[in-house]
Amino acid sequence: MAPVDPEEAEEFLRLFYAEADEPGATAVKGSAGRTAPLEERLEEVRDEIERTGTYVHTSAELAFGARVAWRSSARCIGRLYWRSLHLRDRRHVVAPDEVAAECVGHLDDATRRGRIRSTITVFAPDTPTAPGPRVWNEQLIRYAGYRTGGRVLGDPRYVGFTDHARSLGWVPPSPMGRFDVLPLVVSGGGEWAEKGPQFYEVPPESALEVELTHPDHDWFAELGLRWHALPVISNMRLDIGGVSYPAAPFNGWYMATEIGARNLSDSERYDMLSEVAERMGLDTSTDRTMWRDRAAVELTLAVQHSFDQAGVSMADHHGESQRFLRHLEREESAGRTCPVDWSWIVPPISGGLTPVFHRYYDEPSESGPMFRMDPQQAARGQGCPM
């Protein structure tokens, strides 16, 4: 990795100190706080970059940086609570076994039997002398996809990743099922960087799942659908003030539409709409009976109902849209812009019924602490071993 740009470091530190001085600066409280006045800290960091090509964030800087990266995620509707992100600082961890163990630790810490806490685990950064570790999975918990004849058993999105895990020696459960949790695939950092990736099973007790039922339709349970409680994105890079953390898995909780109207409905995923519609007795011979629309709503309702019954945190798109507008107002009164990607914020069903649909937003910005999708890691998430 190239040395850190001192200007990026300075820009970030100035932001950190400026916000730390605001009244009620909860995003920077509760951690070590500032250790030195701004000018001293800038001096120190400039020296450190000159000597080593990089610098080490204080834990307060790291927590603040991660929170601002969340606040800047233009595609995220859940940002109202950006200040509450819980940091697991694991910057000393580079060995693949330990990375995997800490990922499992993340699942346990964040799941809390359903009372989910927004959490990020930050592993060692890339430095001019050595890369940090990497998690290949798109999310820490995802389901395998197996090509069987012309069809796919499981999640078609992860057929490539599943093949790759098998090439590393992973053995799927027998018999294979539609909801087999994939192993973690991890490359170490530092001295481990030259070694190829290794796989690690996720212990079943760390991967909480919810079986799906429907409040009105008993037959729904017979579909045998389920989903994991915790969405932990694990292949985005966290960039803070010129320092880049390639492994920094983070989670919030799910919004019901993500599972009901996308993962289980998309024709390239579990593709359940026609089966649900048929069970509902709808006429699927023409689009004009709105059978897809009806089935997607019932699938989403089943997800919401089942998570609620199981006591697992979950947002609904109506409430979350309202909370998001509250977030926009707060950001505005704080004198900040709020970058928004309309096409990600508007939910995949009932878009026009949510208040987020009916307005324009600030453009996504390209500077400041940020989660970025690294193209190489995106490819690895699909099982492409580059």
Added chain:
Amino acid sequence: MAPVDPEEAEEFLRLFYAEADEPGATAVKGSAGRTAPLEERLEEVRDEIERTGTYVHTSAELAFGARVAWRSSARCIGRLYWRSLHLRDRRHVVAPDEVAAECVGHLDDATRRGRIRSTITVFAPDTPTAPGPRVWNEQLIRYAGYRTGGRVLGDPRYVGFTDHARSLGWVPPSPMGRFDVLPLVVSGGGEWAEKGPQFYEVPPESALEVELTHPDHDWFAELGLRWHALPVISNMRLDIGGVSYPAAPFNGWYMATEIGARNLSDSERYDMLSEVAERMGLDTSTDRTMWRDRAAVELTLAVQHSFDQAGVSMADHHGESQRFLRHLEREESAGRTCPVDWSWIVPPISGGLTPVFHRYYDEPSESGPMFRMDPQQAARGQGCPM
């Protein structure tokens, strides 16, 4: 109005001649065609602009320009058939009485008892010596909104416009209803331009309407809902090659979601979701029963069903999304970009279930023949008499 920019005229004429030379150039066929070779025509137009500050399109140029303006409408999902736009050339018309009569003629020509034809009526352009006429209505057929106590009877969007029509002398039907067709409000061009706007009733037989019923729920008819068959946008300006036509009402046919999931559902419009949900017996005490989602789907289904039964042309969002992707492919094979505004193309319900959701597009462009919303006309459409 300022004189026409000769470069804009030239750019347009070059486009027209280039596309007229393409094999199967149906957008320019069936009308007078080219009257002279390009260089001659350019010469002629340059002279005309020098002498008069403007120039007169041939009817073939006008038809082509209007079709390309449709093709360039980044917010329109219905563009596959852009070549089929039917032109009513009324550029000689400036007197308000005649403008109103021709608007009614447009309704009759385009409605055809339900076999709707995409149609545009082009009135006199703005010129350096005189403005063209203007239609104040947003659409030729819309419903009045009356403030009664703290509530609105009819369409809340048109409360201001209704007040303005009444200030011009329009008398609402007695008793006032939820679906009273508004009068046309027209300002003349040329010698009439100094006179204020006048209102004209739309003859009931020219405003085809559909009463809404639901395929499964008999009670739906008791809601007493209806909608007009023809959507004719009448306050956008048509700009072609430097010439600007302030009155050029155009129509296609409706897509069911526009009525079911927006006009009848939006809380700032007819706001019917909770009434429909209650009739459906849904629990409206929490968002988590998805009552809004379910009610919006049933409203849209009722619209689709009723228009289909009445034999009135109507698109559904599933089919239309597929047609739109076909349009994109065709434009691409013709070597053209296709400007798209994602947030308008994706339908207000079931966005994620339509293929238009899952891709990126070319940016809207700002040059070439185009429909533009004139801020003054937008304000007038809300009844603001500027």
